[in-house]
Amino acid sequence: xxxxxxxxxxxxxxxxxxxxxxxxxxxxxxxxxxxxxxxxxxxxxxxxxxxxxxxxxxxxxxxxxxxxxxxxxxxxxxxxxxxxxxxxxxxxxxxxxxxxxxxxxxxxxxxxxxxxxxxxxxxxxxxxxxxxxxxxxxxxxxxxxxxxxxxxxxxxxxxxxxxxxxxxxxxxxxxxxxxxxxxxxxxxxxxxxxxxxxxxxxxxxxxxxxxxxxxxxxxxxxxxxxxxxxxxxxxxxxxxxxxxxxxxxxxxxxxxxxxxxxxxxxxxxxxxxxxxxxxxxxxxxxxxxxxxxxxxxxxxxxxxxxx
Numbered sequence: 061x062x063x064x065x066x067x068x069x070x071x072x073x074x075x076x077x078x079x080x081x082x083x084x085x086x087x088x089x090x091x092x093x094x095x096x097x098x099x100x101x102x103x104x105x106x107x108x109x110x111x112x113x114x115x116x117x118x119x120x121x122x123x124x125x126x127x128x129x130x131x132x133x134x135x136x137x138x139x140x141x142x143x144x145x146x147x148x149x150x151x152x153x154x155x156x157x158x159x160x161x162x163x164x165x166x167x168x169x170x171x172x173x174x175x176x177x178x179x180x181x182x183x184x185x186x187x188x189x190x191x192x193x194x195x196x197x198x199x200x201x202x203x204x205x206x207x208x209x210x211x212x213x214x215x216x217x218x219x220x221x222x223x224x225x226x227x228x229x230x231x232x233x234x235x236x237x238x239x240x241x242x243x244x245x246x247x248x249x250x251x252x253x254x255x256x257x258x259x260x261x262x263x264x265x266x267x268x269x270x271x272x273x274x275x276x277x278x279x280x281x282x283x284x285x286x287x288x289x290x291x292x293x294x295x296x297x298x299x300x301x302x303x304x305x306x307x308x309x310x311x312x313x314x315x316x317x318x319x320x321x322x323x324x325x326x327x328x329x330x331x332x333x334x335x336x337x338x339x340x341x342x343x344x345x346x347x348x349x350x351x352x353x354x355x356x357x358x359x360x361x362x363x364x365x366x367x
Contacts, residue, residue: 062136078163078169091233096169097169101135221268225324235324242320270331
């Protein structure tokens with residue numbers, strides 16, 4: 061997949077099947093849109109995702125979003141920040157200059173509440189109207205629902221901020237994860253507590269609340285059950301940034317320098333400061349038992365997880 065960040069002009073493409081939106085987390089609703097442009101790809105069009113907007117913290121990092129869209133079969137991801145030009149471009153100009161002029165769209169898929177252009181005056185109905193004039197077909201999809209609530213990035217952020225990982229996984233259609241390279245920590249876990257691996261999440265990655273979670277870590281084509289702490293480790297000395305520290309069940313390998321993806325399954329407890337290292341170790345042992353019980357209850361689901 062080709063990734064292009066729009067800092068000025070859009071690229072000149074031809075016969076594009078385009079979907080537009082924020083595409084922050086690639087949730088269930090986003091996947092419906094992607095499926096539609098992939099159908100057009102089967103007919104010879106290029107499958108193009110246009111991700112609009114700015115965010116200081118995102119559900120998926122740029123690398124995660126690119127990897128996921130690539131795995132789905134998207135041809136081009138155009139990341140389009142809201143520059144001054146984009147903020148003040150009228151909706152009809154966006155259609156004529158970018159959708160038709162640059163991308164040469166033959167097909168456009170958007171959600172029913174999609175808005176674009178200056179003062180958000182562009183609507184799906186407007187896309188349909190202009191499509192008749194400029195010879196592109198617009199398909200407007202209804203929102204995916206969770207009961208009576210529409211699935212959206214805002215909804216996912218709310219649940220993520222609560223630490224409700226089961227709900228987040230349902231809304232995304234996959235587990236929420238954090239990834240990075242395994243780094244050297246202070247070594248206190250190996251010496252005094254439980255042996256752990258440490259990594260720093262990307263600065264632009266939105267994380268769930270500080271605390272302990274049941275997780276599955278993917279390293280070197282293996283998957284390990286475990287417990288993960290997000291936070292500053294106040295009992296052993298405050299860190300300057302929230303780290304992702306994981307105790308892997310059934311693993312004693314040296315994994316420094318390896319890539320790791322941690323999938324978050326369930327929130328166990330908030331991070332807190334303990335009166336002593338012994339009290340912290342006792343709590344970590346309790347957390348570990350709960351984690352092992354969680355995976356033992358999944359027995360029979362044919363999960364290839366080391367415990």
